[in-house]
Amino acid sequence: MNKNMDLLNLILDRRSCKEYQPEPLDRPTLAAIVEAGRYAPSGMNRQMNHFYVITDNAILSSISRLVSEKLPGFEGRDCRYAAPALVVVANRKDNPMALQDASCAMENMMLAACAVGVASRWINQPFALSDDPDLRALIGVKDEERVCASLALGRPVGPLYPGRTERTGNLVTWVSGQ
Numbered sequence: 001m002n003k004n005m006d007l008l009n010l011i012l013d014r015r016s017c018k019e020y021q022p023e024p025l026d027r028p029t030l031a032a033i034v035e036a037g038r039y040a041p042s043g044m045n046r047q048m049n050h051f052y053v054i055t056d057n058a059i060l061s062s063i064s065r066l067v068s069e070k071l072p073g074f075e076g077r078d079c080r081y082a083a084p085a086l087v088v089v090a091n092r093k094d095n096p097m098a099l100q101d102a103s104c105a106m107e108n109m110m111l112a113a114c115a116v117g118v119a120s121r122w123i124n125q126p127f128a129l130s131d132d133p134d135l136r137a138l139i140g141v142k143d144e145e146r147v148c149a150s151l152a153l154g155r156p157v158g159p160l161y162p163g164r165t166e167r168t169g170n171l172v173t174w175v176s177g178q
């Protein structure tokens with residue numbers, strides 16, 4: 001199989017993970033994943049994503065605790081599924097394409113993670129708490145930035161590729177002229 005087919009299969013086989021091994025990821029592995037995020041396209045090539053890579057257990061636990069305390073429905077739950085790493089993607093408040101830019105980086109990182117044997121899951125709650133001063137202080141988000149997305153990362157407890165699932169949504173219409 002040529003490399004292009006490998007990439008297409010990786011895209012179709014990637015799955016989000018909810019159960020992670022507690023062992024930390026080594027820094028080169030994390031750095032390779034984040035580098036893929038840095039190489040994502042951005043509107044007008046502004047490259048304004050800011051990747052906060054969090055591996056400190058105390059900070060990770062504090063983020064989970066804040067979410068539990070402040071977001072309804074998360075009482076007693078760990079929004080990051082105890083993953084040993086979380087990459088928070090922030091972008092400039094004055095960038096009208098901040099969310100799009102962050103989303104491109106997120107997908108790049110999810111795919112890169114698969115490629116190096118790491119499982120991941122988009123965690124939306126830090127975005128929901130983007131204006132929360134406690135969350136911002138915990139991560140060190142700059143005043144001019146907003147939190148756009150975050151990605152839990154770690155080695156999966158189960159298989160990295162648990163099986164391709166049929167997509168039943170996401171319509172496709174081939175538009176033809178008359």
Ligand SMILES: Cc1cc2nc3c(=O)[nH]c(=O)nc-3n(C[C@H](O)[C@H](O)[C@H](O)COP(=O)(O)O)c2cc1C
Binds near residue numbers: 014017121125
């Ligand atoms: C924008 C976005 C936000 C998401 N937020 C969360 C989240 O907060 N918590 C969670 O467990 N999964 C979250 N997910 C993961 C989705 O639930 C997951 O991608 C979806 O169920 C499809 O599964 P798959 O990624 O294995 O194909 C999010 C995914 C996206 C793209």
